[in-house]
Amino acid sequence: MDIAVVNSLSYEQFVEVFGNAVEKCPLVAAAVWSSRPFTSIADIDDAFGHFIDSLPDSGKEGVLRCHPDLAGRDLQSGTLTADSLAEQSQAGLTQLGVAEAERIAVLNSQYKLRFGFPFVICARMNDKTSILQQLSQRLASDHAHELTHAIGEVKRICSLRLQALVCPTHLGPAQPNHVPPRL
Amino acid sequence: MDIAVVNSLSYEQFVEVFGNAVEKCPLVAAAVWSSRPFTSIADIDDAFGHFIDSLPDSGKEGVLRCHPDLAGRDLQSGTLTADSLAEQSQAGLTQLGVAEAERIAVLNSQYKLRFGFPFVICARMNDKTSILQQLSQRLASDHAHELTHAIGEVKRICSLRLQALVCPTHLGPAQPNHVPPRL
Numbered sequence: 030m031d032i033a034v035v036n037s038l039s040y041e042q043f044v045e046v047f048g049n050a051v052e053k054c055p056l057v058a059a060a061v062w063s064s065r066p067f068t069s070i071a072d073i074d075d076a077f078g079h080f081i082d083s084l085p086d087s088g089k090e091g092v093l094r095c096h097p098d099l100a101g102r103d104l105q106s107g108t109l110t111a112d113s114l115a116e117q118s119q120a121g122l123t124q125l126g127v128a129e130a131e132r133i134a135v136l137n138s139q140y141k142l143r144f145g146f147p148f149v150i151c152a153r154m155n156d157k158t159s160i161l162q163q164l165s166q167r168l169a170s171d172h173a174h175e176l177t178h179a180i181g182e183v184k185r186i187c188s189l190r191l192q193a194l195v196c197p198t199h200l201g202p203a204q205p206n207h208v209p210p211r212l
Numbered sequence: 213m214d215i216a217v218v219n220s221l222s223y224e225q226f227v228e229v230f231g232n233a234v235e236k237c238p239l240v241a242a243a244v245w246s247s248r249p250f251t252s253i254a255d256i257d258d259a260f261g262h263f264i265d266s267l268p269d270s271g272k273e274g275v276l277r278c279h280p281d282l283a284g285r286d287l288q289s290g291t292l293t294a295d296s297l298a299e300q301s302q303a304g305l306t307q308l309g310v311a312e313a314e315r316i317a318v319l320n321s322q323y324k325l326r327f328g329f330p331f332v333i334c335a336r337m338n339d340k341t342s343i344l345q346q347l348s349q350r351l352a353s354d355h356a357h358e359l360t361h362a363i364g365e366v367k368r369i370c371s372l373r374l375q376a377l378v379c380p381t382h383l384g385p386a387q388p389n390h391v392p393p394r395l
Contacts, residue, residue, distance in 0.1 A: 040277045040328065054239045060267075060274030063328070083268050084243075091243030094223045145223065145246070 030195045035073065036066040049112050050077060050190045051183060053095040057081065070195045074188050081180060081187075089180050093146035096183075098137045099160065100125055101147075112190055120152035120160060129157065136164045143168065144175055151185035213378045218256065219249040232295055233260060233373045234366060236278040240264065253378050257371050264363060264370075272363050276329035279366075281320045282343065283308055284330075295373055303335035303343060312340065319347045326351060327358055334368035 038046065040062045048055035057080055064076040081092060097103040097113055100122040109117065117123055125133065140148045148164050155163070167175060221229065223245045231238035240263055247259040264275060280286040280296055283305040292300065300306055308316065323331045331347050338346070350358060 040324075044277060055278055056237045056239050056271070056274045058274075059277035060270040062277065063270035063273050080268075080270065083271070085263075085266050087243040087246035087263065088239070088266070090246050091239045091241075094227060094242035094245065095238055141223075 032067055032069060032195075035195065038062075046194060047073075047191070049110055050187045050194070051081070051092060051095075052097075052110065052113060052186070054092055057092070070191060073195070074191050077187050077191070078184050081184065086176060089176055090146050092183055093149055093176075093179050096147050096149045098141075098147050099150070099152065099164075100130060100133050101137060116152040116186070120155055121157040122152065122160070125157065129161070133161060133164065136161070136168065140164065140168055144172060146176075146179065149179045149182045149186075151182050151189070153189055154185065215250055215252060215378075218378065221245075229377060230256075230374070232293055233370045233377070234264070234275060234278075235280075235293065235296060235369070237275055240275070253374060256378070257374050260370050260374070261367050264367065269359060272359055273329050275366055276332055276359075276362050279330050279332045281324075281330050282333070282335065282347075283313060283316050284320060299335040299369070303338055304340040305335065305343070308340065312344070316344060316347065319344070319351065323347065323351055327355060327362075329359075329362065332362045332365045332369075334365050334372070336372050337368060 035043075040059060043062045044055050044059050047058040047061070051057040057077060060080050061073070061076045064079075067073045067076065081089065084092070097109055099117060103109045104114070104117060104123065114123075122133075137148055148167065150160055150163060152160065167178065170178065218226075223242060226245045227238050227242050230241040230244070232241075234240040240260060243263050244256070244259045247262075250256045250259065264272065267275070280292055282300060286292045287297070287300060287306065297306075305316075320331055331350065333343055333346060335343065350361065353361065
């Protein structure tokens with residue numbers, strides 16, 4: 030999608046296309062539309078990052094709380110967003126053994142109890158082994174560092190989703206949630 | 213729902229119950245969970261209001277852009293949230309004559325073109341006559357005043373939705389989007 034096309038989108042169209050760049054937070058894309066015109070994909074990506082950074086800590090925690098547990102209830106019940114299913118599948122989280130599934134469930138619960146938000150990691154940049162390893166490690170963080178780290182992961186996920194939506198050929202077959210609107 | 217019950221909700225349960233208190237912005241409820249424990253419904257309501265106020269202008273515009281047009285495409289296609297359908301129905305917007313429907317469609321378009329977000333008004337506190345009147349009047353506002361006014365309407369809608377969720381008997385039959393979680 031050419032940047033001129035992105036800049037020509039109405040806010041309804043922009044939210045339809047980019048509404049899940051940050052998982053289940055269409056408010057973020059809807060806010061980013063205010064930053065048009067964009068000069069490049071990187072510029073759009075920056076606008077998403079700047080908006081997330083502008084949120085108070087409670088808002089950053091809110092962004093994290095809109096994410097599903099990795100290999101959690103939404104995966105089991107088939108209610109993941111298409112984006113998240115594709116990402117968790119690529120990382121091998123849809124094909125866990127019983128022991129691995131139990132281990133990640135226990136760690137997810139401990140993590141949520143400790144921090145009050147779910148463990149978020151850019152699954153496309155990890156596999157199930159490194160995810161389990163980082164989940165264990167990050168459980169030992171303090172709250173402020175972990176919030177910063179987790180928001181960094183949200184931005185990584187967002188960057189790859191934007192890239193897949195605007196330049197799908199760069200990442201192989203795209204897994205968009207939304208069909209681009211007719212223009 | 214007793215305030216002690218609200219305070220006992222996990223963030224997943226809280227977002228399930230209150231996620232649409234601000235239309236299609238579960239991020240707001242997810243952020244407000246950080247403000248527990250709450251002392252009263254008014255305290256929850258204040259937390260939603262304070263969070264919205266904490267957003268930069270682009271975020272406030274983003275909140276507005278997550279709202280549907282009144283008597284617009286989502287109503288016609290049956291894709292409104294249950295909350296919004298109940299509110300628009302109560303205001304008489306589901307039973308407009310052809311001329312009224314055309315008039316509101318034209319004014320909605322002019323409004324969105326002028327401000328970059330849709331016209332938002334607390335439909336439960338208005339009827340179709342006063343809605344059309346205020347839509348015409350607010351079209352003449354400047355951007356800053358209109359953003360403030362529209363966010364005030366978002367808060368009114370939010371307050372009534374919270375009241376209906378926590379104390380449904382105060383408002384007659386409740387129209388919740390979500391079934392309260394099993395506790």
